[in-house]
Amino acid sequence: MAEQALVFDIKRGSSEDGPGIRTTVFFKGCPLVCVWCQNPEGINQEQELDLNGNEVGFWITLEELLYRVKQDRPFYDSSGGGITLSGGEPARQLVFIHHFLKALKADGIHTAIETCGLFNYERFKEMVLPHLDLIYYDLKLFDDFQSRRHTGCSNKIILENFSCLISEAKIPVIPRIPLIPGITDTEENLSSIAHFLRTHGIEDCTLMPYNPMWQDKLKQLGKTATYSRNSFLSPDEENSSIKHFNKAQ
Numbered sequence: 438m439a440e441q442a443l444v445f446d447i448k449r450g451s452s453e454d455g456p457g458i459r460t461t462v463f464f465k466g467c468p469l470v471c472v473w474c475q476n477p478e479g480i481n482q483e484q485e486l487d488l489n490g491n492e493v494g495f496w497i498t499l500e501e502l503l504y505r506v507k508q509d510r511p512f513y514d515s516s517g518g519g520i521t522l523s524g525g526e527p528a529r530q531l532v533f534i535h536h537f538l539k540a541l542k543a544d545g546i547h548t549a550i551e552t553c554g555l556f557n558y559e560r561f562k563e564m565v566l567p568h569l570d571l572i573y574y575d576l577k578l579f580d581d582f583q584s585r586r587h588t589g590c591s592n593k594i595i596l597e598n599f600s601c602l603i604s605e606a607k608i609p610v611i612p613r614i615p616l617i618p619g620i621t622d623t624e625e626n627l628s629s630i631a632h633f634l635r636t637h638g639i640e641d642c643t644l645m646p647y648n649p650m651w652q653d654k655l656k657q658l659g660k661t662a663t664y665s666r667n668s669f670l671s672p673d674e675e676n677s678s679i680k681h682f683n684k685a686q
């Protein structure tokens with residue numbers, strides 16, 4: 438049993454990572470390397486030092502993590518909230534999150550995961566799915582060449598896993614598309630994803646507007662960005678993304 442996890446943040450009082458008031462645990466390590474990654478400190482699956490010599494990421498035992506997240510139990514109960522696993526990619530630490538989620542469910546706490554979708558489906562289905570109430574599933578790039586180019590990985594397994602979850606999971610699977618200017622927000626990409634979703638009978642998904650704040654975090658890690666957009670989306674850009682998405686048959 439993996440008794441410790443490598444995490445890089447535990448955010449209490451979150452209202453953005455699922456229903457109600459939540460605590461979000463950010464697991465370190467991700468199989469993708471998206472050029473716009475909002476949490477670049479979550480990509481490396483080992484502890485690292487930032488430019489000030491501070492350690493990024495810390496090990497935490499299952500017991501300690503359960504103790505910490507349960508401190509806000511009254512807020513979860515009164516708001517319909519719970520715990521969200523984020524990252525990085527939480528499924529990289531599969532054995533630990535299996536035990537973590539199982540313990541939370543045994544205590545009647547609502548659980549959600551934010552995933553990039555690149556995991557071993559059978560293991561996820563067996564060890565994680567039974568202990569989840571909600572999945573936020575990122576869909577970034579539909580074209581495999583573009584996926585390899587901008588995220589460092591093929592999207593084949595990601596799309597296959599999504600299809601499997603849609604047909605087998607008995608819980609809500611909410612797709613999310615980050616709107617990255619010039620990369621994911623193109624008409625071709627958004628209409629392809631919209632079409633893919635509709636073939637699965639899904640009409641709704643969340644479009645997540647670009648946020649450039651990650652660039653400071655990357656600098657703090659002593660790394661150089663290969664993507665340079667440093668402003669938020671304009672209202673026009675947001676509207677045309679929505680239009681592209683809605684136009685697809």
Ligand code: SF4
Pocket residue numbers: 467468469470471473474475476477479480524525526553588
């Ligand atoms: S999948 Fe998410 S956490 Fe992983 S590199 Fe991409 S944006 Fe970052």
